[in-house]
Amino acid sequence: MAAFPYRDRDRMLHILTPDYGLISASARGACSVKSKLRPLTNLFSLCNFEFFYQKERFYVDDGEVIEAFLDLSDSIEHLTAVSHAAEVFRDLTRNSPPDSKYFDLWAYTVYEISQSEHPVLISRLSTLRLLAEAGYAPHLDSCCICQRPVRGEVSFSFRSSGILCGRRDCKGKPTEDSIRLSEGTQALLRHILAAPLNRLYRFTVSDDVVENASQFLDLYLCEKMEKDYKKLDLLEFPFEMDLSGLKRNCD
Numbered sequence: 001m002a003a004f005p006y007r008d009r010d011r012m013l014h015i016l017t018p019d020y021g022l023i024s025a026s027a028r029g030a031c032s033v034k035s036k037l038r039p040l041t042n043l044f045s046l047c048n049f050e051f052f053y054q055k056e057r058f059y060v061d062d063g064e065v066i067e068a069f070l071d072l073s074d075s076i077e078h079l080t081a082v083s084h085a086a087e088v089f090r091d092l093t094r095n096s097p098p099d100s101k102y103f104d105l106w107a108y109t110v111y112e113i114s115q116s117e118h119p120v121l122i123s124r125l126s127t128l129r130l131l132a133e134a135g136y137a138p139h140l141d142s143c144c145i146c147q148r149p150v151r152g153e154v155s156f157s158f159r160s161s162g163i164l165c166g167r168r169d170c171k172g173k174p175t176e177d178s179i180r181l182s183e184g185t186q187a188l189l190r191h192i193l194a195a196p197l198n199r200l201y202r203f204t205v206s207d208d209v210v211e212n213a214s215q216f217l218d219l220y221l222c223e224k225m226e227k228d229y230k231k232l233d234l235l236e237f238p239f240e241m242d243l244s245g246l247k248r249n250c251d
C-alpha cells in the first residue's frame, strides 16, 4: 500500500495482508537494482510474501509477484485513483482489527481500477464500501428519522448520516449540512453497499449520476474519516501538485 526509502538501501513497506491486517515490513537492500526483493516492493502489487519475524518486526525474506497491475501506470487518472483509494484503505485498516474482508475488497478494487474506463469513480465507490464494512454505512433505505420509505430525489443529512423524508418533523433545519441525492445515485450507492464483491463494480451509470455520486462520496468520506483527502485534486490542478507520492518504483 506504501513504500518508503529506509536506512541505506532498504525499503519500508506497508502491506495489507488477509490475516494480520496492515503491517509494516522492512525489505533489506530492496533499493538496489540487483536485489531479488526489488520487484516485491513496487506499489499496488499483489504478492506472496515470506516474512522473517523477529522482536515483533516483519522482514521480507522472499516472495513472488502474483500480479503487478501494470495497467495502473497507463494514465495519471488510473494512478491517482489507486493512490487515493490506497490512502483511505491504509488510514482505515491501520486502526482496525485484522479482517480478510478489507484485503478482499482491496484486491477487487485494485483490479477494477486497473481495468476500468472510470477509475476515479471506482476509487470513490470503494471507499464507501470500505466505510460500510467498518460499520459506517449511510442509512439509505428509509427516512433515518421516522423510518418511512422515501421516493424520488431525497435530501441526505450528514449530521444524521442518512436520508430524510419531506415531513415537517424530519426535514431538518435548512442550515444543516445536506446534499440532494437523485434516484439514480441512491440506486448506485445501495448497490455498492450490498452487492457481493464479484459483482460490486458491475453497473452502468449516467454522467449525472457520476457527478452527483462523486460529490456525495467525497463529502461522506471527509465526514467519516475526519480528514481532507487531496490526491484526487491532482486531476483538476495537475500543475500544482507534488508528483513524488505517485511514483511506483524504488528509485
Ligand SMILES: [Zn+2]
Pocket: 143, 144, 145, 146, 147, 148, 164, 165, 166, 167, 170
Ligand atoms: Zn421522516
